[in-house]
Amino acid sequence: MEDVRGLRERKKAATKSALSQAALRLAMEKGSLDAVTADAIAAEAGVSTRTFHNYFPSKEEAFLYDFNELTGLLLAGLRERVAHQRVWDAFRDSCIALDLDNRFDLTQMQCREELIHNSPQLIKYQAGQFMELFKEALGIVADATGTDPQDMLPKLLLGNALIAMKTANEHWIANPAGRTLAEAITEAFALIDQGITGPTTTSHS
Amino acid sequence: MEDVRGLRERKKAATKSALSQAALRLAMEKGSLDAVTADAIAAEAGVSTRTFHNYFPSKEEAFLYDFNELTGLLLAGLRERVAHQRVWDAFRDSCIALDLDNRFDLTQMQCREELIHNSPQLIKYQAGQFMELFKEALGIVADATGTDPQDMLPKLLLGNALIAMKTANEHWIANPAGRTLAEAITEAFALIDQGITGPTTTSHS
DNA sequence: GGAAATTTTGCACCAACTGCAAGTTTTCTA
DNA sequence: TAGAAAACTTGCAGTTGGTGCAAAATTTCC
Secondary structure (H helix, E strand, C coil): CCCCCCHHHHHHHHHHHHHHHHHHHHHHHHCCHHHCCHHHHHHHHCCCHHHHHHHCCCHHHHHCHHHHHHHHHHHHHHHHHCCCCCHHHHHHHHHHHCCHHHHCCHHHHHHHHHHHHHCHHHHHHHHHHHHHHHHHHHHHHHHHHCCCCCCHHHHHHHHHHHHHHHHHHHHHHHCCCCCCHHHHHHHHHHHHHCCCCCCCCCCCC | CCCCCCHHHHHHHHHHHHHHHHHHHHHHHHCCHHHCCHHHHHHHHCCCHHHHHHHCCCHHHHHCHHHHHHHHHHHHHHHHHCCCCCHHHHHHHHHHHHCHHHHCCHHHHHHHHHHHHHCHHHHHHHHHHHHHHHHHHHHHHHHHHCCCCCCHHHHHHHHHHHHHHHHHHHHHHHCCCCCCHHHHHHHHHHHHHCCCCCCCCCCCC
16 A cells, blocks of 8 residues: 555655754744754754755755645645636635645744744745745736736736735734634735725824 | 045945945846855955945845835835825825936846846845835834734735835836836826726636 | 666865954044 | 044954765665
């Protein structure tokens, strides 16, 4: 009853995961990924430093590994849904379908969030990954709808969707009581949907 | 007729600017900032490598120096306008008031844009600076309107505004013919204003 | 069982970045 | 204006990140 993939493939996936986990664990221990060396991560995972760098170009990439995997799932969901839904709804539903809250432990998500926001390096890397996500999503939308990816409209639409996703996630992680992540996402998308630009005015007395 | 600030301050500003310019010039020469060493930038500006790192923590920061200065201006504009305008309009008008197209040479802006989009490192750093801009803008809005910066609404609003700004800039730089940057910005903000989420649907035949 | 393909690892190397202390330059004050 | 105080520049040593290369170890496939 071996896995379909050979031993080699399974081992590679295992070490990659082990390295990512090690990065996460050590960062939580030290309170910051910046305080963790690539050497330490490799040692924790039981491989050489050189091997660590065969798998990840940097410790930040290792730390964000499964976040990065999720963007793959998100894009796959988008690709599928965009064929028979408005782009906006397709993106929202793909976010919800990720089922983040059931996939990960809440306290661990909170921990990761804090570690990211405490490390300038991690903020940059995560932002960079968002940029890639944006670019790929733009390609998908352009393919599906025939719009020019150079146009402002699809960029604005997708940018807003990304903002909605990120905002909803952050907000729910910081304040998970009383509603599901799916509800938070729905709320964020609905807020933009009904025209976000008006309401927040200054309170002239 | 000396500057109000002493010689020392002027010299510091001059070297900082020289270093930034050197980074830009060398990156354009080599076709990529990644191919330029900190040593080379320091040499080009006529200071030691160590001094370079006294001014900038990385070559990326040096490259993005004036971009970063602009965010200061943008935030100042926002702080001022938000007292008597809707946040949305205040942000848009602050963007326009930056007067980017008159402040910089178009071909140089195009060059910078290309260099950034060809360097994963620069993309990350720029994205990181956007994050900081976002955070500071959020604080300003929270102060001015009394909204909680934890709420989703101001985050969504400001996120959308940032997206609009970035999209308009990119679009105008890639396609400056026939209209001013201010018009492009106005258009982008107007597109979101009138509800961006609906129009782009798939074209079921 | 053993050759071929792939992975792991050590090693050498370059580049980024920082702390520290000594040397320079600017500023301030008497 | 001399000269002390403050601030800036620089070189040096050291840590870390990251890559290319070739040898050793492992897995795969016939």
